[in-house]
Amino acid sequence: xINDETAAAPTDPFADLEVFAGLPRVGGHWLSRDGRRVVVxxxxxxxxxxxxxxxxxxVDPEGRRPARRLTRSAQGESDVAFTPSGxxxxxxxxxxxxxxxxxxxxxxxxxxxxxDARVVFAPPxxxxxxKVSESGTVVVGVPVLPSAADLDADRExxxxxxxxxxxxxxxxxxxxxxxxxxxxxxxxxxxxxxxGDDLADDAELDMVxxxxxxxxxxxxxxxxxxxxxxxxxxVTWSTPEQVAGRITVVxxxxxxxxxxxxxxxxxxxxxxxxxxxxxxxxxxxxxxxxTPEEPNDRWLAVVDVTGGDVTPVARDWDRWPATPVWTPxxxxxxxxxxxxxxxxxxxxxxxxxxxxxxxPDDAAYTDLAVNPDGRWLHACRTATxxxxxxxxxxxxxxxxxxxxxxxxxxxxxxxxxxxxxxTGADGTRVRGWLAVPHGxxxxxxxxxxxxxxxxxxxxANKWAWRSNPWVFVxxxxxxxxxDPALSSGYGQDFIRRGWGDWGGAPYTDLMxxxxxxxxxxxxxxxxxxxxxxxxxxxxxxxxxxxxxRFAAIVTHASVWDLNxxxxxxxxxxxxxxxxxxxxxxxxxxxxxxxxxxxPMLVTHGDKDYRVPIGEALKLWWDLSSRTKSGNxxxxxxxxxxxxxxxxxxxxxxxxxxxxxxxxxxxxxxRGLEWQxxxxxx
Numbered sequence: 001x002i003n004d005e006t007a008a009a010p011t012d013p014f015a016d017l018e019v020f021a022g023l024p025r026v027g028g029h030w031l032s033r034d035g036r037r038v039v040v041x042x043x044x045x046x047x048x049x050x051x052x053x054x055x056x057x058x059v060d061p062e063g064r065r066p067a068r069r070l071t072r073s074a075q076g077e078s079d080v081a082f083t084p085s086g087x088x089x090x091x092x093x094x095x096x097x098x099x100x101x102x103x104x105x106x107x108x109x110x111x112x113x114x115x116d117a118r119v120v121f122a123p124p125x126x127x128x129x130x131k132v133s134e135s136g137t138v139v140v141g142v143p144v145l146p147s148a149a150d151l152d153a154d155r156e157x158x159x160x161x162x163x164x165x166x167x168x169x170x171x172x173x174x175x176x177x178x179x180x181x182x183x184x185x186x187x188x189x190x191x192x193x194x195x196g197d198d199l200a201d202d203a204e205l206d207m208v209x210x211x212x213x214x215x216x217x218x219x220x221x222x223x224x225x226x227x228x229x230x231x232x233x234x235v236t237w238s239t240p241e242q243v244a245g246r247i248t249v250v251x252x253x254x255x256x257x258x259x260x261x262x263x264x265x266x267x268x269x270x271x272x273x274x275x276x277x278x279x280x281x282x283x284x285x286x287x288x289x290x291t292p293e294e295p296n297d298r299w300l301a302v303v304d305v306t307g308g309d310v311t312p313v314a315r316d317w318d319r320w321p322a323t324p325v326w327t328p329x330x331x332x333x334x335x336x337x338x339x340x341x342x343x344x345x346x347x348x349x350x351x352x353x354x355x356x357x358x359x360p361d362d363a364a365y366t367d368l369a370v371n372p373d374g375r376w377l378h379a380c381r382t383a384t385x386x387x388x389x390x391x392x393x394x395x396x397x398x399x400x401x402x403x404x405x406x407x408x409x410x411x412x413x414x415x416x417x418x419x420x421x422x423t424g425a426d427g428t429r430v431r432g433w434l435a436v437p438h439g440x441x442x443x444x445x446x447x448x449x450x451x452x453x454x455x456x457x458x459x460a461n462k463w464a465w466r467s468n469p470w471v472f473v474x475x476x477x478x479x480x481x482x483d484p485a486l487s488s489g490y491g492q493d494f495i496r497r498g499w500g501d502w503g504g505a506p507y508t509d510l511m512x513x514x515x516x517x518x519x520x521x522x523x524x525x526x527x528x529x530x531x532x533x534x535x536x537x538x539x540x541x542x543x544x545x546x547x548x549r550f551a552a553i554v555t556h557a558s559v560w561d562l563n564x565x566x567x568x569x570x571x572x573x574x575x576x577x578x579x580x581x582x583x584x585x586x587x588x589x590x591x592x593x594x595x596x597x598x599p600m601l602v603t604h605g606d607k608d609y610r611v612p613i614g615e616a617l618k619l620w621w622d623l624s625s626r627t628k629s630g631n632x633x634x635x636x637x638x639x640x641x642x643x644x645x646x647x648x649x650x651x652x653x654x655x656x657x658x659x660x661x662x663x664x665x666x667x668x669x670r671g672l673e674w675q676x677x678x679x680x681x
Contacts, residue, residue, distance in 0.1 A: 012414050014474035017658055021045065021651045024408040025052065025465055026388045029367035029380045030080040033134065035061060037112075038378055039070065039080050039088065040390055042407045045651050046074060052651060054078060056090060057407040059390050061371070061378060067407040070110065071117065077108075081130045081138075083195050086112035089120075089138070091127050107140060107205070109195075121193070121205045124155040125186050129224070136195045137230025137254065138205060141222065143186035146213050173216045174244050177570040177609040180645030188218035190233060192254050210257055216245055223272060227279040230254060232305060234273045234282050239264065244573045249273050249284055251305060262303050263310050270301070270310075272323040276330045280305055283324040283333050283350075286312065290577045295457075295499045297492055300324055300333060300348060314353035318491040321348070322366075327395070328374045334358070334395075336365045336379075338459045338489030341419070341431055345377060345393055360399045364462045370395070382463045384433045384481060385417040385470075414438060414474040422516035424485070425508045428497065432482030432513055433460060436522055437473045445524035446478040447669050450514055450550070452532030452539045456486040456502070457495060466647055467533060467556070471658050477665070478523050484509035484539075500579050502535075503542050503587045510539065511547070529669045531661065533557050534611065534646065538589065541619065544600055545592025552668035554661050556603040557611050557646050560619040562588035570609040593622040599635035601664040603657060605644030616640070637664060656680065 013019045028041030038059040043052040053076035057067045070088065071077045079091035088110040093103050096119045106122035107130060121127060125143035132138050148154035161167075169176075169184045176183055193207040210233065211218065217238050224235035233252045237259075238245030247269040249262045262282060263270040271285045283302050290296035298320040300313040313333065321335040322343075333348045339357075343364030347356040359365060363383040370377055377393040381401070389408065394400035415437040424430045440446040449472055453460040460481040469479040483489065485498030485505035497505040518525040529552040532540040537558025544553050559565040562584040566575035579587070600623060604616030620638045627634040639660050641653060648654045659677040666672040 011412055012474055013411060014414055014468070014470045017471070017655045020468070020471060020658070021655045023387075023411070026380065026390070026406055026408050028054070028078065028080065029369070029378070029390060030082070031061070031369035031371065031378045032082040032086055033084065033372070034086065035371040035373065035376075037061070037082070037086065038390060038404065040067075040380070040406060041078065041080075043076075050650055050652055052649070056080065056088070059404050059406055061376075061392065061404070063392070063402055063404045066405050069407070079128065079130050081132045083109070083132055083138075084134060084136050085197055088112065088117075089130050089132065090117075091130065093126075096122065107138075118201070119204065120195070120199070121191075121207055123151050123191070123207075124158050128188070131224055131226050131233075132195070133226040133230035134228040135230040137192055137226055138195050138207075139190055139192045139210075139224060139226050139233050140207070141188045141218065141224075142191050144189050144213070145186050146215075148213075150209065173240075174573075175570055178220050179570060179610055180607055180647075181609075183216075183220070187213060187215060188220075188222060189213065190218065190224065190235065190252070192233065194230070210252055210254065215240075219245065221247075225273055225275045225282075227275050227305060228277070229279060232275075232279075234262065234275055234305065236271060236273065244571070246289075247271060249282065249303075251282075251307075260307055262305070262307060263301070265310075274324050274326060275305065276326050277328055278330055281330070283313075283326060285321055285324065286310065290499075292500055292578060292580050292583060295492065295495045295578070300335070302350060313350055314348050314355055317348075317353070317355050319346075320488055321346075323368070324348075325368045325370055325377075327370055328372050334368055334370055334377055336368060338364075338461060340489055341433065341459060341461050341483060342383075343459070343461050343489070345379060347395065347397070356397055358393055358395065358397065358399070359401060361401065365393070384461060384463065385413055385435070387411060387463045387465075413470055415440075415470065415478075420480065420482070420513060420517050422513045424497075424505065424512060426497070426505065428485075428494065428505075428509075430482065430484065430509045430513050432480055434517060435469050435473045435479045435481070437476055437478065440476075440478060440522040442521040445522055446476055447527035447529070448514070448517060448523050448525075449477045449479045449665065449669075450510065450528070450530040451479050451481050452510065452530070452536035453481065453483070453487070454532070454534030454536050455488075456498070456506070456535040457488050459483050459487050459489045461489070466649070466654060466657075467531075468658070472662070472665075475662055475666070476670075477529075478517075480514065480517050482510060482513045484513070486535075500583050501587065502538065503546075503589075506539060507542055507546065510543070511549075514549075527551065527669050529553065529665050531555070535559075537611075538562075541589035542587075542592075544596045544598050545589055546595070548597050550598055552599050552601070552665055554601045554603070554664065555619070556648075556657075557605065557608055558602075558615060558619070559589070559611055560615045560622070561590045564618070565611055565615050568612050568614065590618065590622060593626060596623065596626070599664075599668050601637045601639065601661065603639040603641070603648075603660070605641040605646065605648065607643065607645040610646045635668075652679075 073094040105126035110117035191207040193205040248264040286301040319337040324333040382388040390404040531554035533556035540555040
């Protein structure tokens with residue numbers, strides 16, 4: 001059942017890239033405290049067609065009513081929470097009708113009974129994240145300039161910088177960038193206040209600074225939770241080390257603003273703290289920090305909110321749990337964890353560590369939330385062949401999964417998904433997903449495209465919008481999406497196989513599963529291409545220098561000179577936990593530039609801080625300078641995005657990315673005439 005506002009998806013929305021770029025995209029999922037409301041975000045193209053804007057929709061948690069739209073603005077909404085009375089809180093940069101029109105993210109409140117949303121907190125630096133306790137304590141993150149004593153001083157300082165046209169940042173801590181944006185000069189502080197039914201219609205929240213200026217302690221990945229009585233905030237805290245911070249967990253007393261450490265160990269980091277329903281314990285993800293000799297490992301842990309020993313939960317479970325969610329009785333945690341090319345939801349008993357799989361299908365589950373009656377788990381379901389959509393899952397272990405009527409129509413796929421397995425060079429089982437177009441068979445085999453995931457410690461188990469395999473399937477390609485060594489969901493030994501040796505088992509796994517796939521009679525072994533982004537781009541570059549078996553290779557946001565790339569990225573300290581200078585040098589694709597004979601399409605965004613643009617420029621020079629023709633022509637191409645980052649996020653730019661990649665592959669893999677996409681001039 002689909003809301004009338006949402007048009008049904010066309011039979012094959014992947015055949016027309018404009019139609020594909022316009023498909024609505026569900027992401028974000030929140031359950032009210034009483035379990036009566038589910039809210040999801042859905043992104044659509046804005047009126048200028050150059051970005052996606054997220055609106056909020058309400059979904060019936062029992063699946064009886066169609067989804068209905070809650071918000072509508074040109075700026076979009078995010079970071080949802082519910083007040084004790086069921087009112088909706090969200091963050092948006094939409095202009096306040098009662099105030100100025102600065103492009104700053106404010107905290108908005110929309111009454112549960114209906115009516116216009118209004119601003120309840122608008123600090124000069126904006127708001128990020130919101131948590132609300134059962135008692136009505138609201139906690140948000142607020143970026144504040146370091147020397148500002150309070151929000152009034154922060155407003156005055158920002159005004160002076162703006163008037164003086166100053167954007168300079170003085171850094172006194174590392175790092176200085178993160179993914180696609182500069183860090184500083186402001187730093188996050190936590191603010192808390194109380195919201196209740198007596199808040200006047202024109203009143204804003206009275207918020208108190210809980211932390212003051214604490215430098216980079218509350219970094220961009222900082223998350224927090226609040227005890228039911230609103231008296232304590234539990235938050236991840238970046239503790240300074242020689243270069244960058246180590247993630248710990250602290251508790252902050254709201255009344256006194258005093259902090260106490262709950263989890264801190266130089267050999268470990270701690271993430272995603274969640275307070276138990278009775279407010280006495282905190283669950284979290286513990287991670288052993290990696291070294292060049294040994295990969296990281298993750299497990300669940302619990303600690304008393306007053307402090308004490310951190311107790312592992314299900315320590316022997318050889319899977320990596322994501323953010324934990326408590327069951328209402330406090331006896332178990334519900335998590336998702338990659339497993340064998342899927343990411344099921346699991347129930348983990350806190351006392352015994354017993355693990356029960358809740359979802360038997362091939363999907364991945366995110367944004368978990370348990371209904372207060374303990375009967376249902378609400379989540380977003382996604383898979384390689386299914387875009388995200390809201391569902392509810394029975395917690396009785398029956399495996400019942402009920403789709404809920406979300407705001408986006410189902411999509412018909414232009415092919416079918418199947419599983420491929422083989423054996424690695426060391427005898428290890430290696431598997432992947434294969435998407436095959438309708439009509440492919442012995443008499444009409446499809447050209448094969450090897451699509452390599454990023455990470456590297458992740459799995460090809462979720463829907464992808466930015467690099468969508470079904471766009472290529474719609475054009476007649478079979479798309480292979482394997483999980484080589486280093487992938488998550490297969491245990492520590494599987495990760496260890498490729499640790500610090502990216503060009504070793506990950507490469508041979510990819511080649512062997514490609515060989516196994518090409519034995520199928522619905523795949524054409526004479527027409528093959530390869531592509532990858534980020535770590536997948538690294539692997540694409542490595543493949544280019546080690547085999548000529550592919551007719552074309554596409555590499556996006558890719559590492560070329562491994563030591564150079566990691567040392568000027570936004571997080572060189574992370575990479576140095578896995579590789580020494582010497583091992584990285586041995587694994588660097590740029591040393592094999594002379595061996596490249598395969599035509600390559602290089603694509604990269606100038607605002608990419610994870611893999612800086614210099615990697616693409618150096619790769620492009622190494623390819624161009626080795627071109628044998630004397631007239632300047634080259635089989636290689638470079639698709640450059642001056643305004644994009646590690647990810648091509650603009651609808652128009654993503655459309656052009658798919659169009660250019662298809663044109664390049666069609667020319668070299670299928671032997672078609674080169675067709676320059678129109679919008680590239």
